[in-house]
Structure formats: C-alpha cells, structure tokens
Amino acid sequence: TDPALIRNFCIIAHIDHGKSTLADRMLQITGVVDDRSMRAQYLDRMDIERERGITIKSQAVRLPWDGHVLNMIDTPGHVDFTYEVSRSLQACEGAILLVDAAQGIEAQTLANLYLAMNADLHIIPVLNKIDLPAAQPEKFAEELAGLIGCEPSDVLRVSGKTGEGVRELLDHVVASVPAPVGKADAAARALIFDSVYDTYRGVVTYVRVIDGHLSKRERILMMSTSATHETLEIGVISPEPKPSELGLGVGEVGYLITGVKDVRQSRVGDTVTSAAKPAGEMLAGYEHPKPMVFSGLYPIDGDEYPELREALDKLQLNDAALVYEPETSAALGFGFRVGFLGLLHMEIVRERLEREFGLSLISTAPNVVYRVIMEDGSEHTVTNPSEFPSGGKIAQVFEPVTKSTILAPAEFIGAIMEICQGRRGQLKGMDYLSEDRVEIRYELPLGEIIFDFFDQLKSRTRGYASLDYEPAGEAEADLVKVDILLQGEAVDAFSAIVHKDKAYGYGVDMAKKLRELIPRQQFEVPIQAAIGARVIARENIRAIRKDVLAKCYGGDISRKRKLLEKQKEGKKRMKMVGRVEVPQEAFVAALSTD
Ligand code: GDP
Ligand code: MG
Secondary structure (H helix, E strand, O other): OOHHHEEEEEEEEOOOOOHHHHHHHHHHHOOOOOOOOOOOOOOOOOHHHHHHOOOOOOEEEEEEEOOEEEEEEEOOOOHHHHHHHHHHHOOOOEEEEEEEOOOOOOHHHHHHHHHHHHOOOEEEEEEEOOOOOOOOHHHHHHHHHHHHOOOHHHOEEOOOOOOOOHHHHHHHHHHHOOOOOOOOOOOOEEEEEEEEEEOOOEEEEEEEEEEOOEOOOOEEEEOOOOEEEEOOEEEEEOOOEEEOOOOEOOOOEEEEEOOOOOHHHOOOOOEEEEOOOOOOOOOOOOOOOOOOEEEEEEEOOHHHHHHHHHHHHHHHHHOOOOEEEEEEEOOOEEEEEEEEOOHHHHHHHHHHHHHHOOOOEEEOOOEOOEEEEEOOOOEEEEOOHHHOOOOOOEEEEEEEEEEEEEEEEHHHHHHHHHHHHHOOOEEEEEEEEEOOEEEEEEEEEHHHHOOOHHHHHHHHOOOOOEEEEEEEEEEEOOEEEEEEEEOOEEOHHHOEEEEHHHHHHHHHHHHHHHHHHOOOOOOOEEEEEEEOOEEEEEEEEOOOOOOHHHHOOOOOHHHHHHHHHHHHHHHHOEEEEOOEEEEHHHHHHHHOOO
C-alpha cells in the first residue's frame, strides 16, 4: 500500500469510557466484521478479558475506509497496563482521546493524553456515549478543550453504542492524522510491538514497518539477538490474520510467523530487518518496564513446578512486563518470586497461568521492593519480606513512592485527604478542572497503594474518584519486618514489611485470622507475631483429639467411608509447618489482602 494512504491510530481513554465498543462500531462500519459475526468488545479475545469486561492487551486491526487503509489499535485503560499503551503509541501517528460524556475527564484520561503527547501523536478529542440521558456534552467538551488547548467545537461527539458520529470520526482520522513517513528503498526496519505464543503456529510477531519492506519467504534478522529466521507467513489482522503475498511495506502494521517455537526469539521492542540486506541501526525500542510489586507464586501441587516454569516462559513473551526467578519457601516449597506492574497485573497473570496452562497456584501477599542500608554500609535489595535483615544493625530503609493523581467531584475532597493522610501521603497540590471537579496530587508510598487503597477510595467516594500513579523514586521510612510464628517457627510466607505504626495491627490481625483458619491439632499451637525477638501479639489454638468417626453415630459404613475419603483428600492439601498441619486454604485465605 502507498504510505500516503495509510493512517495509523489508537484509541486511548480511561477504563470503561468505551474504547472497545467504539472499536466494534469501526469494525462493523468498515465492513471488516459483518453484522452476523459481530459480538460486543470483539477485540477482547481472551476469556479473561471478556469475563471481566476489560481490555488487557492492545489489539491492532486493519480497516479499509474511503480508499485508505486505517490501522486501528484498541488499548487497555487500567493504570497497570500503561506500558502496553505506550508501546501501541509508537506504532501510530494519531490517537483518539475518548471521554465518556456522562463522566468527564478521569485520571487515566490525563495519563494517556500525556503519553500520546510525549509520543508526538496527533490527538483527536472525542466525547463518547452521547446517547446516554445523563450525557453532558457541552460541559465536558469545554473541559476537554481546556485540557488539550482547542475549541469546544473541535471536540467530536459519538456514540459507540448506536454508531452515531462514527463515520464522521473515521473521515476525520483520514483527514487529520498524518500519513506514516519512511524510506521505501532503505533496508527493512520493523518494530516488534507485541508477540504471542500460539500452540499451533508457534510465535506470532506483531510488527510496524518503519522503513523498507518485509516479504514472505525472506530471511529476516532479529537485531538484538542476531538470530535469523525465515518468514513462513506474513500478513495483516482484519480482524483475523490474513496472509498477504505482497508482504508489508512502509507504515504498515501486521504480523509474521517464522515457525519458531522458542519464545525468547521474538522480543518485544526488537527491530526486524532483512538478513540479506540488514539495516545499520536498530529502532529505538521500549524502555523496559520496572516491576513494582512482587509476590511468591507456588504450585499447590509441588509436582507442577516445571509446568509453572514453562508457563511463565510462554506468558512472558506475551507480557514483557513480567519478571520472575526461582524461590523456595519452607512453608510452600518450590516456586517463583514474580514481579508485576501492579495488583491487577498480578491478578491477571495468576488467572492466566491457571486458566491457559491449567495450573493451581498459591500466591503470597504482594510487597514492593525495599532498599535496606546496614550500619556497616552494606546494602540489600529486598523483594521478599523474609529476606529483610532482622537484627538491630539496620541504618535506613527506603521504599518506593509514587506521584499519585486523584480526580473526583469536589465534595469528596475531605474524604480523599483523610484516606491519603492515613496512608502517609503528602499533599502536593490541588487544581479545579471545572467548578465541581478537582485534581488532587499526593506523594504516596507504593506499598500503601497496593493494599486496598483503590477499594477504599472507591467506596468512600461512591465510585466517583479515579486514581492514576507513576513511580517517583524512593523515600526513607520507618519500616519493620513482622514475622508470624507457629509453635515458635516462623512461616516465611506470612512475613510482612510494614510501617512501625501499623506493625502491631498487622500482627494482631494475622494471629487472629490464623487462629480461625488453622484447624485444631492434637496439641496446643501458639501463634505469635514478632518483630525480631520481640513478640507483639499472641493467640492459641487449643488441642483436640480429632476423631471424625465419632461424628457418625451408629453403623452407616458407607457414610463413614465417605468421611474418611474426604478427610484424606483434605490431607493431600495440607502443608506441614514444623509439626503443625496447615490446610492450603488457610494459606490462601490468610494471604488474601482483605
Ligand atoms: P473500554 O474499557 O474503554 O474498552 O470500554 P468498553 O467498550 O468495554 O465499554 C464500557 C461500558 O460502556 C460497556 O458496558 C459498554 O456497553 C458501555 N458503552 C460503551 N460505549 C457506549 C455508548 O456509546 N453508549 C452507551 N450508552 N454505553 C456505552
Ligand atoms: Mg476495552
């Protein structure tokens, strides 16, 4: 295709403002999906996306429109997937900034707008959901125009639900988004912006061609690894993969398949070039995202450890933000310490591992990364609370902090400040976006955000507040490690690093929780919470003689047998901590954050 006829754009917005629904209408209106095959949020292909109603992965689709080729990328809106969005932006020249006409600007509207501006994209402001009775297009057109510095009349209005205004929007994309520029006769250079492992076809690599041309049956070179492969298939997504005999030229977005099964051969951010005529210089790749939250992941069935490793390898290909290394826990056995971008990312990874790879997993409470400086000047990076040095030789502890932005109606300012103050937040500033909407900026420790902060915020503001945060370095804090001991033995999976003022509360809660979760044993089991050698809370599980059969009066043999079977099954899922039998569920329940 002539690059002058190509328009590459993405749709960015706060979560739930209607990106995927708008993408649906575009698929339909351009005839790429016929009415019969249409289903809501067509591009959310993963089961987990469909069930949760959220987009996790960006999806690129080629749409024919008015003699032009539009490559549209639908993106996720949640803060954890900012990395996914910023990659998509690099494959585009324009962005549709979508705002719900009944909600107005929210935290990720701002965050995504700044990303798009940094990537030098042409921005098209659009109000969505104008079919809603509660829509206030006049008001929010003004808000949006004020934000990006245009006239309220420049703000387009659409309904992704009814399709109103979508044709005009597509015309506007053609007229206003710049065509891609690249050197057609130069050596090929294409940026890998995503790749996926497919059981049948091996690795599928998604690329945006910058210069030159990639063809079928060509030897290609992955520039960062120097590996060469032959392209078995090359094509475009519209909306399913469509092989193309012509290959991909300047400005085009598509996929290639080399038959490679090794997931590490196709790295997101790498440059693909031709092996016969390689380019001199790689394209600027992506800054590698830094994992912010760590948790231990263990197979419930210890035999599944190799499967877990393989599953993580495969998932990592599709999720460049995922990092992991092996770890052992006295309580949980062999597993991995896994780094995530945030809590939602953590939930999603765990769920994908369980569903796509059939694993049963247990995860430890999430924690952030701490830097501990000892009195002798030595330094430790702690990604696992049980590695936090105990003993009094600690000089300083640093924790990661965030620049957090909360957008909400002005009536909730008091409630929001109270929550943030209670979590060691420092107010950095406040601005009114309009007379009744305010943007509040805080510096907040990341460790405080990852524990139910968002839930608290939502419930105290009746769902009206939205939150965005970005890393903002580290700060010194008064942090201690609290250990939980069963019969005098520390259970590594329950150790936590908490602020000194909250250590007692954590210890008491945990001890109480465990007393309820761990069944009585043949002997008494003391549960203690301790900071170093100092015990700060204590509970007792009283001894019983556990004789299930005593429950069946009389001679119903089959019932007795059933009970025994059940008990045996329960046994399988027990972990031993010293002499204490702890059911798997107790770990799971105690480790869940609420
Ligand atoms: P995304 O998170 O930005 O991709 O948002 P979705 O496309 O998944 O939409 C979120 C919710 O808003 C869904 O329940 C949609 O049905 C609804 N929605 C999206 N667009 C419109 C619209 O134009 N009008 C109305 N009334 N609802 C919409
Ligand atoms: Mg979506």
